[in-house]
Amino acid sequence: MPYWWRAAPLTELPQTPVAPRSDVVIVGAGYTGLSAAITLARAGRSVQVFDKQKPGEGASSRNGGITSGSLRPNLAQMTTRFGAARALAIQAEAKAAREDLYRFIAAEKIDCDFKLVGRFYGALAPGDYDRMAREADWLGTTLGIEAHAVPRAEQRQFLGTDFYLGGSVRMDIGGLHPAKLHAAMLRLAIEAGAILHGETTVRGITQDGDDYEVVTARGTVHARDVIVSTNGYSDASDRWLRRRLVPVRSRIIATAPISANLMGALMPRRMMCGETRELHYYYRPSPDGTRILFGGRDGTIAGEPDWPTQSLRTALADIFPELGDVEIDHSWYGYVAMNRDMVPRIFSRAGKRYAAGYCGSGVVWARWAGAKAALQVLGDSAGASALDFQAPGYVPLVAGKAWFMPAVFAWMQRKDRATLKQRRRNGIGPAG
Numbered sequence: 171m172p173y174w175w176r177a178a179p180l181t182e183l184p185q186t187p188v189a190p191r192s193d194v195v196i197v198g199a200g201y202t203g204l205s206a207a208i209t210l211a212r213a214g215r216s217v218q219v220f221d222k223q224k225p226g227e228g229a230s231s232r233n234g235g236i237t238s239g240s241l242r243p244n245l246a247q248m249t250t251r252f253g254a255a256r257a258l259a260i261q262a263e264a265k266a267a268r269e270d271l272y273r274f275i276a277a278e279k280i281d282c283d284f285k286l287v288g289r290f291y292g293a294l295a296p297g298d299y300d301r302m303a304r305e306a307d308w309l310g311t312t313l314g315i316e317a318h319a320v321p322r323a324e325q326r327q328f329l330g331t332d333f334y335l336g337g338s339v340r341m342d343i344g345g346l347h348p349a350k351l352h353a354a355m356l357r358l359a360i361e362a363g364a365i366l367h368g369e370t371t372v373r374g375i376t377q378d379g380d381d382y383e384v385v386t387a388r389g390t391v392h393a394r395d396v397i398v399s400t401n402g403y404s405d406a407s408d409r410w411l412r413r414r415l416v417p418v419r420s421r422i423i424a425t426a427p428i429s430a431n432l433m434g435a436l437m438p439r440r441m442m443c444g445e446t447r448e449l450h451y452y453y454r455p456s457p458d459g460t461r462i463l464f465g466g467r468d469g470t471i472a473g474e475p476d477w478p479t480q481s482l483r484t485a486l487a488d489i490f491p492e493l494g495d496v497e498i499d500h501s502w503y504g505y506v507a508m509n510r511d512m513v514p515r516i517f518s519r520a521g522k523r524y525a526a527g528y529c530g531s532g533v534v535w536a537r538w539a540g541a542k543a544a545l546q547v548l549g550d551s552a553g554a555s556a557l558d559f560q561a562p563g564y565v566p567l568v569a570g571k572a573w574f575m576p577a578v579f580a581w582m583q584r585k586d587r588a589t590l591k592q593r594r595r596n597g598i599g600p601a602g
Protein backbone atom coordinates (compact mmCIF):
# COMPACT_ATOMS: atom_id res chain seq x y z
CA MET A 171 0.00 0.00 0.00
CA PRO A 172 1.37 3.43 -0.87
CA TYR A 173 2.49 5.33 2.22
CA TRP A 174 0.32 8.23 1.06
CA TRP A 175 -2.91 6.26 1.43
CA ARG A 176 -2.46 6.18 5.23
CA ALA A 177 -3.35 9.89 5.49
CA ALA A 178 -5.45 10.10 2.31
CA PRO A 179 -7.18 6.82 1.48
CA LEU A 180 -8.75 6.49 -1.96
CA THR A 181 -12.30 7.76 -2.21
CA GLU A 182 -15.02 5.18 -2.78
CA LEU A 183 -17.61 7.01 -4.86
CA PRO A 184 -21.29 6.06 -4.79
CA GLN A 185 -22.31 4.61 -8.16
CA THR A 186 -24.52 7.09 -9.99
CA PRO A 187 -26.32 6.23 -13.24
CA VAL A 188 -24.39 6.99 -16.42
CA ALA A 189 -26.14 9.89 -18.18
CA PRO A 190 -26.76 9.12 -21.87
CA ARG A 191 -25.53 12.56 -23.00
CA SER A 192 -23.01 15.12 -21.87
CA ASP A 193 -20.97 17.86 -23.46
CA VAL A 194 -17.66 16.22 -22.64
CA VAL A 195 -16.52 12.75 -21.58
CA ILE A 196 -13.15 12.42 -19.86
CA VAL A 197 -11.42 9.04 -19.60
CA GLY A 198 -9.18 8.76 -16.54
CA ALA A 199 -9.60 10.51 -13.17
CA GLY A 200 -5.98 11.30 -12.29
CA TYR A 201 -4.62 14.85 -12.17
CA THR A 202 -5.02 15.28 -15.96
CA GLY A 203 -8.65 14.21 -16.10
CA LEU A 204 -9.69 16.06 -12.94
CA SER A 205 -7.95 19.25 -14.00
CA ALA A 206 -9.79 19.12 -17.33
CA ALA A 207 -13.05 18.37 -15.49
CA ILE A 208 -12.65 21.32 -13.10
CA THR A 209 -11.93 23.71 -16.00
CA LEU A 210 -14.84 22.48 -18.14
CA ALA A 211 -17.43 22.19 -15.38
CA ARG A 212 -16.59 25.66 -14.09
CA ALA A 213 -17.13 26.94 -17.65
CA GLY A 214 -20.65 25.48 -17.54
CA ARG A 215 -20.13 22.30 -19.60
CA SER A 216 -21.75 19.03 -18.57
CA VAL A 217 -18.94 16.59 -17.87
CA GLN A 218 -18.72 12.89 -17.04
CA VAL A 219 -15.39 11.44 -15.94
CA PHE A 220 -14.81 7.67 -16.01
CA ASP A 221 -12.06 5.73 -14.29
CA LYS A 222 -11.72 1.98 -14.43
CA GLN A 223 -10.15 1.98 -10.97
CA LYS A 224 -10.99 4.16 -8.00
CA PRO A 225 -10.20 7.80 -8.89
CA GLY A 226 -6.54 8.39 -8.10
CA GLU A 227 -5.63 4.70 -8.06
CA GLY A 228 -3.41 5.29 -11.11
CA ALA A 229 -0.20 7.30 -10.65
CA SER A 230 -1.80 10.42 -9.17
CA SER A 231 -2.00 9.19 -5.58
CA ARG A 232 1.16 7.07 -5.70
CA ASN A 233 3.86 9.45 -6.86
CA GLY A 234 6.73 11.09 -5.00
CA GLY A 235 4.98 14.46 -4.77
CA ILE A 236 8.02 16.32 -6.12
CA THR A 237 6.81 19.36 -8.07
CA SER A 238 9.59 19.05 -10.60
CA GLY A 239 7.90 19.81 -13.95
CA SER A 240 11.08 18.30 -15.35
CA LEU A 241 11.88 17.72 -18.99
CA ARG A 242 13.96 14.65 -19.79
CA PRO A 243 15.86 16.07 -22.79
CA ASN A 244 18.23 18.79 -21.65
CA LEU A 245 18.17 22.24 -23.20
CA ALA A 246 20.84 21.44 -25.80
CA GLN A 247 18.99 18.30 -26.90
CA MET A 248 15.68 20.16 -27.14
CA THR A 249 17.28 22.99 -29.10
CA THR A 250 18.69 20.49 -31.60
CA ARG A 251 15.33 18.75 -31.96
CA PHE A 252 12.84 21.62 -31.92
CA GLY A 253 14.90 24.79 -32.53
CA ALA A 254 15.93 27.42 -29.97
CA ALA A 255 12.58 29.28 -29.84
CA ARG A 256 10.46 26.16 -29.19
CA ALA A 257 12.97 24.78 -26.67
CA LEU A 258 12.83 28.08 -24.77
CA ALA A 259 9.01 28.17 -24.96
CA ILE A 260 8.78 24.68 -23.43
CA GLN A 261 11.14 25.65 -20.60
CA ALA A 262 9.17 28.85 -20.00
CA GLU A 263 5.96 26.81 -19.92
CA ALA A 264 7.47 24.48 -17.31
CA LYS A 265 8.06 27.53 -15.12
CA ALA A 266 4.53 28.83 -15.73
CA ALA A 267 3.06 25.39 -14.99
CA ARG A 268 4.93 25.11 -11.67
CA GLU A 269 3.86 28.59 -10.61
CA ASP A 270 0.29 27.86 -11.69
CA LEU A 271 0.19 24.75 -9.47
CA TYR A 272 1.38 26.79 -6.48
CA ARG A 273 -1.25 29.49 -7.20
CA PHE A 274 -3.95 26.80 -7.52
CA ILE A 275 -3.02 25.23 -4.16
CA ALA A 276 -3.10 28.64 -2.47
CA ALA A 277 -6.25 29.95 -4.19
CA GLU A 278 -8.25 26.78 -3.50
CA LYS A 279 -6.82 26.54 0.04
CA ILE A 280 -5.73 22.95 -0.60
CA ASP A 281 -4.20 21.25 2.42
CA CYS A 282 -1.65 18.98 0.72
CA ASP A 283 1.46 19.66 2.85
CA PHE A 284 3.01 21.72 0.07
CA LYS A 285 6.39 23.29 0.92
CA LEU A 286 8.59 25.12 -1.56
CA VAL A 287 11.78 23.69 -0.08
CA GLY A 288 13.91 23.52 -3.24
CA ARG A 289 15.57 20.55 -4.92
CA PHE A 290 19.13 19.26 -4.72
CA TYR A 291 20.36 17.37 -7.78
CA GLY A 292 23.49 15.27 -7.33
CA ALA A 293 26.21 14.76 -9.95
CA LEU A 294 27.44 11.23 -10.60
CA ALA A 295 30.29 12.14 -12.96
CA PRO A 296 32.58 15.22 -13.09
CA GLY A 297 31.08 16.23 -16.47
CA ASP A 298 27.59 16.16 -14.92
CA TYR A 299 28.59 18.77 -12.38
CA ASP A 300 29.97 21.15 -15.03
CA ARG A 301 26.82 20.79 -17.16
CA MET A 302 24.53 21.35 -14.19
CA ALA A 303 26.46 24.45 -13.17
CA ARG A 304 25.96 25.86 -16.69
CA GLU A 305 22.26 24.98 -16.60
CA ALA A 306 21.81 26.62 -13.19
CA ASP A 307 23.33 29.81 -14.64
CA TRP A 308 21.01 29.60 -17.62
CA LEU A 309 17.92 29.11 -15.43
CA GLY A 310 18.85 32.23 -13.48
CA THR A 311 19.72 34.51 -16.35
CA THR A 312 17.05 33.39 -18.85
CA LEU A 313 14.07 32.40 -16.69
CA GLY A 314 14.82 34.22 -13.44
CA ILE A 315 14.79 30.95 -11.46
CA GLU A 316 16.87 30.91 -8.26
CA ALA A 317 19.40 28.17 -8.99
CA HIS A 318 23.08 27.57 -8.26
CA ALA A 319 25.78 24.94 -8.40
CA VAL A 320 26.91 23.25 -5.16
CA PRO A 321 30.60 22.23 -5.18
CA ARG A 322 31.37 18.94 -3.51
CA ALA A 323 33.06 20.66 -0.59
CA GLU A 324 29.73 22.37 0.27
CA GLN A 325 27.47 19.42 -0.50
CA ARG A 326 26.89 18.38 3.11
CA GLN A 327 25.15 21.69 3.77
CA PHE A 328 22.38 20.31 1.55
CA LEU A 329 22.61 16.53 1.77
CA GLY A 330 24.44 14.31 4.26
CA THR A 331 26.39 12.25 1.75
CA ASP A 332 29.70 12.14 -0.12
CA PHE A 333 28.20 9.99 -2.84
CA TYR A 334 27.84 12.83 -5.35
CA LEU A 335 30.56 14.95 -6.93
CA GLY A 336 28.69 18.13 -6.06
CA GLY A 337 25.36 19.10 -7.51
CA SER A 338 22.95 21.94 -8.08
CA VAL A 339 20.06 23.47 -6.22
CA ARG A 340 16.97 25.15 -7.61
CA MET A 341 14.45 26.80 -5.36
CA ASP A 342 11.38 26.68 -7.62
CA ILE A 343 10.69 23.00 -6.85
CA GLY A 344 9.05 21.69 -3.70
CA GLY A 345 7.20 18.74 -2.24
CA LEU A 346 3.56 17.94 -1.54
CA HIS A 347 1.35 15.06 -0.46
CA PRO A 348 0.18 13.67 -3.82
CA ALA A 349 -2.88 11.79 -2.56
CA LYS A 350 -4.11 14.83 -0.61
CA LEU A 351 -3.73 16.94 -3.76
CA HIS A 352 -5.67 14.36 -5.76
CA ALA A 353 -8.44 14.13 -3.13
CA ALA A 354 -8.83 17.92 -3.16
CA MET A 355 -9.01 18.00 -6.97
CA LEU A 356 -11.64 15.26 -6.89
CA ARG A 357 -13.70 17.30 -4.43
CA LEU A 358 -13.35 20.46 -6.56
CA ALA A 359 -14.39 18.63 -9.74
CA ILE A 360 -17.52 17.26 -8.05
CA GLU A 361 -18.33 20.65 -6.47
CA ALA A 362 -18.01 22.25 -9.92
CA GLY A 363 -20.70 19.86 -11.20
CA ALA A 364 -18.69 17.12 -12.95
CA ILE A 365 -20.11 13.61 -12.57
CA LEU A 366 -17.44 11.12 -11.50
CA HIS A 367 -17.79 7.42 -12.22
CA GLY A 368 -15.23 5.28 -10.42
CA GLU A 369 -14.59 1.62 -11.26
CA THR A 370 -16.27 2.08 -14.65
CA THR A 371 -14.14 1.11 -17.64
CA VAL A 372 -14.44 2.92 -20.94
CA ARG A 373 -14.44 0.11 -23.50
CA GLY A 374 -14.37 2.07 -26.73
CA ILE A 375 -14.97 5.43 -28.37
CA THR A 376 -16.29 5.83 -31.90
CA GLN A 377 -17.28 8.84 -33.93
CA ASP A 378 -21.03 9.16 -34.50
CA GLY A 379 -21.75 12.11 -36.81
CA ASP A 380 -20.65 15.24 -34.95
CA ASP A 381 -20.62 13.34 -31.67
CA TYR A 382 -18.67 10.53 -30.05
CA GLU A 383 -20.24 7.38 -28.77
CA VAL A 384 -18.48 6.31 -25.61
CA VAL A 385 -19.21 2.76 -24.53
CA THR A 386 -18.57 2.15 -20.84
CA ALA A 387 -19.03 -0.85 -18.57
CA ARG A 388 -22.21 0.75 -17.17
CA GLY A 389 -23.80 2.41 -20.18
CA THR A 390 -23.22 4.41 -23.36
CA VAL A 391 -22.76 8.17 -23.53
CA HIS A 392 -22.96 10.52 -26.49
CA ALA A 393 -20.66 13.50 -26.14
CA ARG A 394 -19.57 16.44 -28.25
CA ASP A 395 -15.98 16.18 -27.06
CA VAL A 396 -13.73 13.57 -25.51
CA ILE A 397 -10.50 14.00 -23.55
CA VAL A 398 -8.41 10.88 -23.00
CA SER A 399 -6.21 11.14 -19.91
CA THR A 400 -5.17 7.56 -19.22
CA ASN A 401 -1.38 8.14 -19.44
CA GLY A 402 0.61 5.17 -18.05
CA TYR A 403 -2.60 3.14 -17.59
CA SER A 404 -3.76 3.33 -21.23
CA ASP A 405 -5.29 0.02 -22.25
CA ALA A 406 -6.72 -1.93 -25.17
CA SER A 407 -9.79 0.33 -25.33
CA ASP A 408 -7.54 2.68 -27.37
CA ARG A 409 -4.96 0.51 -29.13
CA TRP A 410 -3.65 3.43 -31.18
CA LEU A 411 -2.73 5.33 -28.00
CA ARG A 412 -1.36 2.25 -26.29
CA ARG A 413 1.19 1.87 -29.09
CA ARG A 414 2.47 5.38 -28.44
CA LEU A 415 2.98 5.49 -24.68
CA VAL A 416 5.46 3.26 -22.90
CA PRO A 417 4.23 2.25 -19.43
CA VAL A 418 7.19 2.12 -17.07
CA ARG A 419 7.00 0.98 -13.48
CA SER A 420 8.30 3.42 -10.93
CA ARG A 421 8.62 2.18 -7.35
CA ILE A 422 8.98 3.97 -4.03
CA ILE A 423 10.03 2.62 -0.66
CA ALA A 424 9.31 4.42 2.62
CA THR A 425 11.59 3.86 5.59
CA ALA A 426 10.29 3.42 9.11
CA PRO A 427 10.53 6.64 11.15
CA ILE A 428 14.13 7.72 11.82
CA SER A 429 15.31 10.01 14.60
CA ALA A 430 15.08 13.77 14.17
CA ASN A 431 18.87 13.95 14.63
CA LEU A 432 19.53 11.49 11.83
CA MET A 433 17.07 13.22 9.52
CA GLY A 434 18.79 16.52 10.33
CA ALA A 435 22.16 15.04 9.38
CA LEU A 436 20.96 13.36 6.16
CA MET A 437 18.58 16.02 4.90
CA PRO A 438 19.50 19.25 6.70
CA ARG A 439 17.37 21.42 4.39
CA ARG A 440 14.54 18.86 3.98
CA MET A 441 14.88 19.34 0.21
CA MET A 442 13.55 17.20 -2.61
CA CYS A 443 16.38 15.25 -4.26
CA GLY A 444 17.32 13.80 -7.62
CA GLU A 445 20.49 12.87 -9.44
CA THR A 446 22.14 12.37 -12.84
CA ARG A 447 22.44 8.58 -12.87
CA GLU A 448 20.96 6.87 -15.95
CA LEU A 449 18.80 4.90 -13.53
CA HIS A 450 18.14 8.01 -11.61
CA TYR A 451 16.68 7.91 -8.13
CA TYR A 452 14.41 10.56 -6.59
CA TYR A 453 13.91 10.95 -2.88
CA ARG A 454 12.59 13.21 -0.17
CA PRO A 455 11.59 13.40 3.48
CA SER A 456 7.97 12.54 4.27
CA PRO A 457 5.92 15.71 4.83
CA ASP A 458 6.15 15.22 8.63
CA GLY A 459 9.94 14.86 8.34
CA THR A 460 10.10 11.43 9.99
CA ARG A 461 10.83 9.08 7.05
CA ILE A 462 12.71 9.02 3.80
CA LEU A 463 10.79 8.12 0.65
CA PHE A 464 13.12 6.78 -2.00
CA GLY A 465 12.02 6.05 -5.57
CA GLY A 466 13.37 4.82 -8.85
CA ARG A 467 12.68 2.58 -11.81
CA ASP A 468 11.34 -0.79 -10.79
CA GLY A 469 12.96 -2.69 -13.67
CA THR A 470 10.33 -5.44 -13.78
CA ILE A 471 7.25 -5.90 -15.91
CA ALA A 472 5.83 -8.69 -13.75
CA GLY A 473 6.70 -10.66 -10.65
CA GLU A 474 7.33 -10.22 -6.98
CA PRO A 475 8.22 -6.89 -5.33
CA ASP A 476 11.15 -8.34 -3.32
CA TRP A 477 13.89 -7.85 -5.88
CA PRO A 478 13.04 -4.24 -6.88
CA THR A 479 12.46 -3.31 -3.22
CA GLN A 480 15.85 -4.73 -2.26
CA SER A 481 17.46 -2.95 -5.18
CA LEU A 482 16.05 0.42 -3.99
CA ARG A 483 17.15 -0.33 -0.44
CA THR A 484 20.71 -0.97 -1.65
CA ALA A 485 20.72 2.27 -3.66
CA LEU A 486 19.45 4.16 -0.58
CA ALA A 487 22.26 2.74 1.56
CA ASP A 488 24.85 3.60 -1.13
CA ILE A 489 23.88 7.25 -0.70
CA PHE A 490 23.27 7.10 3.07
CA PRO A 491 25.29 4.23 4.63
CA GLU A 492 23.66 5.18 7.97
CA LEU A 493 20.42 3.68 6.59
CA GLY A 494 21.92 0.27 5.81
CA ASP A 495 19.76 -1.44 8.46
CA VAL A 496 16.70 0.78 8.38
CA GLU A 497 13.30 -0.95 8.25
CA ILE A 498 11.27 -0.46 5.09
CA ASP A 499 7.59 0.03 5.97
CA HIS A 500 6.10 0.47 2.51
CA SER A 501 7.02 -0.47 -1.06
CA TRP A 502 4.68 0.25 -3.94
CA TYR A 503 4.75 0.99 -7.63
CA GLY A 504 2.75 2.74 -10.31
CA TYR A 505 3.07 3.37 -14.02
CA VAL A 506 4.50 6.48 -15.62
CA ALA A 507 4.22 7.04 -19.38
CA MET A 508 7.27 7.65 -21.52
CA ASN A 509 7.10 8.40 -25.22
CA ARG A 510 9.52 8.36 -28.11
CA ASP A 511 10.93 11.86 -27.74
CA MET A 512 10.34 12.08 -23.97
CA VAL A 513 8.44 15.38 -24.10
CA PRO A 514 4.99 15.74 -22.44
CA ARG A 515 2.35 16.68 -24.95
CA ILE A 516 -1.22 17.56 -25.88
CA PHE A 517 -2.39 16.13 -29.21
CA SER A 518 -5.53 15.18 -31.14
CA ARG A 519 -6.70 12.32 -33.27
CA ALA A 520 -10.01 12.33 -35.10
CA GLY A 521 -11.12 15.21 -32.89
CA LYS A 522 -10.38 13.42 -29.59
CA ARG A 523 -7.93 15.24 -27.35
CA TYR A 524 -5.13 13.55 -25.49
CA ALA A 525 -2.78 14.86 -22.81
CA ALA A 526 -0.06 12.41 -21.77
CA GLY A 527 3.57 11.36 -21.71
CA TYR A 528 4.84 13.28 -18.68
CA CYS A 529 7.80 10.90 -18.33
CA GLY A 530 7.53 10.73 -14.53
CA SER A 531 6.99 14.46 -13.94
CA GLY A 532 3.21 14.75 -13.99
CA VAL A 533 2.58 16.43 -10.64
CA VAL A 534 3.13 19.74 -12.41
CA TRP A 535 2.58 18.73 -16.05
CA ALA A 536 -0.59 16.61 -15.77
CA ARG A 537 -2.65 19.26 -14.03
CA TRP A 538 -1.40 21.88 -16.47
CA ALA A 539 -1.92 19.80 -19.64
CA GLY A 540 -5.39 18.69 -18.49
CA ALA A 541 -6.44 22.34 -18.06
CA LYS A 542 -4.93 23.27 -21.44
CA ALA A 543 -6.77 20.42 -23.19
CA ALA A 544 -10.01 21.61 -21.57
CA LEU A 545 -9.42 25.21 -22.69
CA GLN A 546 -8.86 23.90 -26.22
CA VAL A 547 -12.24 22.12 -26.05
CA LEU A 548 -13.77 25.43 -24.94
CA GLY A 549 -12.17 27.18 -27.93
CA ASP A 550 -10.32 29.49 -25.52
CA SER A 551 -7.08 30.92 -26.94
CA ALA A 552 -5.48 30.42 -23.49
CA GLY A 553 -5.44 26.71 -24.38
CA ALA A 554 -2.50 27.21 -26.76
CA SER A 555 0.57 25.47 -25.39
CA ALA A 556 4.20 24.80 -26.21
CA LEU A 557 3.24 21.17 -25.53
CA ASP A 558 0.94 21.11 -28.60
CA PHE A 559 2.72 18.50 -30.68
CA GLN A 560 1.81 15.79 -33.09
CA ALA A 561 0.99 12.44 -31.53
CA PRO A 562 4.04 10.62 -30.19
CA GLY A 563 5.67 8.09 -32.51
CA TYR A 564 4.83 4.39 -32.63
CA VAL A 565 6.56 2.09 -30.10
CA PRO A 566 6.63 -1.71 -30.63
CA LEU A 567 4.96 -2.84 -27.41
CA VAL A 568 3.50 -6.34 -27.09
CA ALA A 569 -0.06 -6.28 -25.71
CA GLY A 570 0.72 -2.94 -24.07
CA LYS A 571 3.75 -4.33 -22.21
CA ALA A 572 7.16 -2.70 -22.48
CA TRP A 573 8.84 -6.12 -22.89
CA PHE A 574 12.19 -4.40 -23.50
CA MET A 575 12.23 -2.57 -20.11
CA PRO A 576 14.23 -5.20 -18.17
CA ALA A 577 16.93 -5.01 -20.88
CA VAL A 578 16.90 -1.19 -20.84
CA PHE A 579 17.12 -1.30 -17.04
CA ALA A 580 20.10 -3.68 -17.18
CA TRP A 581 21.84 -1.49 -19.77
CA MET A 582 21.37 1.64 -17.60
CA GLN A 583 22.58 -0.22 -14.54
CA ARG A 584 25.73 -1.31 -16.41
CA LYS A 585 26.40 2.25 -17.55
CA ASP A 586 26.06 3.61 -14.01
CA ARG A 587 28.31 0.86 -12.63
CA ALA A 588 30.94 1.74 -15.24
CA THR A 589 30.83 5.40 -14.19
CA LEU A 590 31.19 4.43 -10.54
CA LYS A 591 34.10 2.14 -11.39
CA GLN A 592 35.77 4.96 -13.29
CA ARG A 593 35.32 7.23 -10.26
CA ARG A 594 36.94 4.63 -8.04
CA ARG A 595 39.87 4.29 -10.43
CA ASN A 596 40.32 8.06 -10.42
CA GLY A 597 40.11 8.10 -6.63
CA ILE A 598 37.01 10.32 -6.58
CA GLY A 599 34.13 9.23 -4.42
CA PRO A 600 32.88 6.17 -2.65
CA ALA A 601 32.12 3.08 -4.67
CA GLY A 602 28.34 3.16 -4.52
Ligand SMILES: Cc1cc2nc3c(=O)[nH]c(=O)nc-3n(C[C@H](O)[C@H](O)[C@H](O)COP(=O)(O)OP(=O)(O)OC[C@H]3O[C@@H](n4cnc5c(N)ncnc54)[C@H](O)[C@@H]3O)c2cc1C
Nearest residue numbers: 198200201202222228229230233234236372504531532533
Ligand atom coordinates in the same frame (compact mmCIF):
# COMPACT_ATOMS: atom_id res chain seq x y z
C1 LIG B 1 5.86 5.74 -8.21
C2 LIG B 1 5.70 7.04 -8.96
C3 LIG B 1 6.39 8.17 -8.55
C4 LIG B 1 6.23 9.38 -9.23
N1 LIG B 1 6.84 10.50 -8.72
C5 LIG B 1 6.59 11.70 -9.29
C6 LIG B 1 7.10 12.87 -8.70
O1 LIG B 1 7.71 12.86 -7.64
N2 LIG B 1 6.88 14.05 -9.34
C7 LIG B 1 6.14 14.12 -10.50
O2 LIG B 1 5.98 15.20 -11.05
N3 LIG B 1 5.58 13.02 -11.04
C8 LIG B 1 5.78 11.81 -10.47
N4 LIG B 1 5.20 10.69 -10.99
C9 LIG B 1 4.37 10.82 -12.20
C10 LIG B 1 2.95 11.34 -11.92
O3 LIG B 1 2.39 10.63 -10.85
C11 LIG B 1 2.09 11.12 -13.19
O4 LIG B 1 2.74 11.72 -14.29
C12 LIG B 1 0.71 11.73 -13.06
O5 LIG B 1 0.07 11.29 -11.88
C13 LIG B 1 -0.12 11.37 -14.28
O6 LIG B 1 -1.45 11.77 -14.05
P1 LIG B 1 -2.58 11.31 -15.05
O7 LIG B 1 -3.85 11.88 -14.56
O8 LIG B 1 -2.20 11.69 -16.45
O9 LIG B 1 -2.56 9.73 -15.02
P2 LIG B 1 -2.97 8.71 -13.86
O10 LIG B 1 -3.03 9.36 -12.52
O11 LIG B 1 -2.11 7.53 -14.00
O12 LIG B 1 -4.48 8.34 -14.21
C14 LIG B 1 -4.83 7.62 -15.37
C15 LIG B 1 -6.14 6.92 -15.04
O13 LIG B 1 -6.70 6.40 -16.25
C16 LIG B 1 -7.51 5.31 -15.86
N5 LIG B 1 -7.84 4.51 -17.06
C17 LIG B 1 -7.01 3.89 -17.92
N6 LIG B 1 -7.69 3.26 -18.90
C18 LIG B 1 -9.01 3.49 -18.65
C19 LIG B 1 -10.22 3.09 -19.28
N7 LIG B 1 -10.23 2.34 -20.39
N8 LIG B 1 -11.39 3.49 -18.74
C20 LIG B 1 -11.42 4.26 -17.63
N9 LIG B 1 -10.31 4.65 -16.98
C21 LIG B 1 -9.11 4.28 -17.48
C22 LIG B 1 -6.64 4.57 -14.85
O14 LIG B 1 -7.42 3.73 -14.00
C23 LIG B 1 -5.97 5.72 -14.12
O15 LIG B 1 -6.59 6.00 -12.86
C24 LIG B 1 5.36 9.46 -10.37
C25 LIG B 1 4.66 8.33 -10.77
C26 LIG B 1 4.82 7.12 -10.08
C27 LIG B 1 4.02 5.92 -10.53
